Amino acid sequence: MDQAAFEALEQAMRSGHWSDAEQGARRILESATDDVRAIVTLAVSLGMQGRLNEALSLYRQLTALQPHEPAHFCNLATALRAAGELDEAAVAYQQAQVLSPHDASVLANLGLLRWQQGDVIETRAIMLEASQCAPDAAEPRIYGALACHACAEDDEARRLLSGSERWPPLEESLEADLATALIQIERIEVAELRLQQLLGRKPDSARARVQLAALYERLSRIAEAENMLAAVAPEAWGDEAFAVRAALLLRAGQAHEARLAYEALVERVGATAANAPFYFALAKACDRLGDAASAMRALEAGHRAQRHTAARLVPDLVDAASDPLPITQQRVTHTDRASWQAIAAPDVQASPIFVVGFPRSGTTLLEQMLDAHPALCSMDEQGFFQDVIEGMQRMGWTYPHDLGRLDSEACATLRAIYWAKVATVVALKDGVRLVDKNPLNILRLPMMQRIFPNASVILALRHPMDVVLSCYMQSFRAPAFQMLCSSLDRLARGYANALRFWLDQSDVLQPHAMQLRYEDLVEDPVRIARALGDFLGLEDVSALLQFDTHARAKGFISTPSYAQVVEPLNKRAVERWQRYRPWLEPLRTELAPFCQRFGYSLD
Numbered sequence: 001m002d003q004a005a006f007e008a009l010e011q012a013m014r015s016g017h018w019s020d021a022e023q024g025a026r027r028i029l030e031s032a033t034d035d036v037r038a039i040v041t042l043a044v045s046l047g048m049q050g051r052l053n054e055a056l057s058l059y060r061q062l063t064a065l066q067p068h069e070p071a072h073f074c075n076l077a078t079a080l081r082a083a084g085e086l087d088e089a090a091v092a093y094q095q096a097q098v099l100s101p102h103d104a105s106v107l108a109n110l111g112l113l114r115w116q117q118g119d120v121i122e123t124r125a126i127m128l129e130a131s132q133c134a135p136d137a138a139e140p141r142i143y144g145a146l147a148c149h150a151c152a153e154d155d156e157a158r159r160l161l162s163g164s165e166r167w168p169p170l171e172e173s174l175e176a177d178l179a180t181a182l183i184q185i186e187r188i189e190v191a192e193l194r195l196q197q198l199l200g201r202k203p204d205s206a207r208a209r210v211q212l213a214a215l216y217e218r219l220s221r222i223a224e225a226e227n228m229l230a231a232v233a234p235e236a237w238g239d240e241a242f243a244v245r246a247a248l249l250l251r252a253g254q255a256h257e258a259r260l261a262y263e264a265l266v267e268r269v270g271a272t273a274a275n276a277p278f279y280f281a282l283a284k285a286c287d288r289l290g291d292a293a294s295a296m297r298a299l300e301a302g303h304r305a306q307r308h309t310a311a312r313l314v315p316d317l318v319d320a321a322s323d324p325l326p327i328t329q330q331r332v333t334h335t336d337r338a339s340w341q342a343i344a345a346p347d348v349q350a351s352p353i354f355v356v357g358f359p360r361s362g363t364t365l366l367e368q369m370l371d372a373h374p375a376l377c378s379m380d381e382q383g384f385f386q387d388v389i390e391g392m393q394r395m396g397w398t399y400p401h402d403l404g405r406l407d408s409e410a411c412a413t414l415r416a417i418y419w420a421k422v423a424t425v426v427a428l429k430d431g432v433r434l435v436d437k438n439p440l441n442i443l444r445l446p447m448m449q450r451i452f453p454n455a456s457v458i459l460a461l462r463h464p465m466d467v468v469l470s471c472y473m474q475s476f477r478a479p480a481f482q483m484l485c486s487s488l489d490r491l492a493r494g495y496a497n498a499l500r501f502w503l504d505q506s507d508v509l510q511p512h513a514m515q516l517r518y519e520d521l522v523e524d525p526v527r528i529a530r531a532l533g534d535f536l537g538l539e540d541v542s543a544l545l546q547f548d549t550h551a552r553a554k555g556f557i558s559t560p561s562y563a564q565v566v567e568p569l570n571k572r573a574v575e576r577w578q579r580y581r582p583w584l585e586p587l588r589t590e591l592a593p594f595c596q597r598f599g600y601s602l603d
Helices: 003-015 018-031 036-048 052-065 070-082 086-099 104-116 120-133 138-150 154-160 172-184 188-201 206-218 222-230 239-251 255-269 276-288 292-313 334-338 363-371 384-394 408-423 439-451 464-472 479-484 488-509 518-523 525-536 542-554 576-598
Strands: 353-356 376-378 433-437 456-461 512-517
Touching: 003 018, 003 036, 018 036, 036 052, 036 070, 052 070, 070 086, 070 104, 086 104, 104 120, 104 138, 120 138, 120 292, 138 154, 138 172, 154 172, 172 188, 172 206, 188 206, 206 222, 206 239, 222 239, 239 255, 239 276, 255 276, 276 292, 292 479, 292 576, 334 488, 353 363, 353 439, 363 376, 363 433, 363 456, 363 518, 363 525, 363 542, 384 408, 384 439, 408 439, 439 456, 439 488, 456 525, 464 488, 464 576, 479 488, 488 576, 512 518, 512 525, 518 525, 525 542
Parallel strands: 353 433, 353 456, 376 433, 456 512
Antiparallel strands: none
């Protein structure tokens, strides 16, 4: 190829004049049939004109002409991916990787393919490797973070997106996916700013508007979400837009319309792990309509979709007889407790307030009530006590059996680990007490009592049948908890194990604890607010009763009940289990002792 002809081709390609590039490449190939540069140009120009089959034939020709050139296999794979031939694309990407094992671009493309296939585990591994090969490349870090979040590895996701607020502008799709990843790790302000900047650069960006609508719905800024979605032309709507619309319909109380929207959505997207939340949302719409049978069918489909990935992440929990909560076996005996040496410890005012209970027992509602008080501050749900337990183990101690051997210095070191973690998510003002709401800290009571022996602990209770049902109806993200919630029977056993642990360990450890029933709170919030004030030493509890206004102003709430806690108190969820008696009746024997213990009827 002479240089002038090649420069003309390059100019046509840069200008996006694909037909001119095609014609120029064909003229060159008339006399030089194996000119690689001309074949590449022709393949690219055909692909950009939507003529994928012709382009694929040329890419295959290139791999035969130069079988040791990884770029040809990568280009072939990308074209195959665009044509929907995902399995063949994977083979081509893998061949490119064999030829160039440390090429971040090849790895990133293979990772994108795995993401498109819904394989978050493979995506995570590939994108982490790609980000090591090219630490400054945005694509591996963004999709690596999305995959890590899907695998419940949020710390790794945060590491990958560290400093992303300083990244230069990205192309539209990548910018929108970055915003999704930032929202998942609760970098809300950065996500909103980058989406607004994208919209400023590209005012007609449907992706930016849909992402902002989804974010505003998540922040309970409903009018803004509706306005942003309304600005997207109907022909530009994709699955994300339909999902936001369905969520807005459900929040507006239009359960029938929401059900139809979610039914159409799940029909279109299929039952993959990534789409499982849509089935759970469909179940909520059916539940609002009183259609328990349809709700249960949607839930069964949602749990099946989750199990595929969860089973790969926690294979030891696939067996229905396995225990997803093995920590319930880590108990302190009366003899152990008697041997604990005395330590210097913070008083009640310098200790956190712990809100615990089995998930879906009203812990988020209680947290938002307490957070509304100016003398208290919550931090959303965090797993910091597991970090403390791991810190103890790194110090050479066995948990929980060596708790009594920890002296004042060792306990202070463990408290420092806890407070350092807290400081990463909340800045406590002087005189303000931390509210640490993590339901399953109920299972870490021994460590809580060892390093914060004077702390106030509130055990949130709710009718055990309603708790189990509500957990079954939620799309949890932690793989172990997904497996626990995958069947009603397994959930009931998990609930029983957790509450038996609490009853046994609270008897041994004697925490400064209060039991609070969800049903009592919604029945008489003023009385319960006063009881909370008395327990926590709060003089004015009026702010606790304004929790919904406070929660709306707060914005992002990380737990699944984010849409409920911004509403005034209502009794909609009380005794919901009665509508599901045919499915819950087999759990009666397992749950009856706890109903009796906490004053609930099974009639």
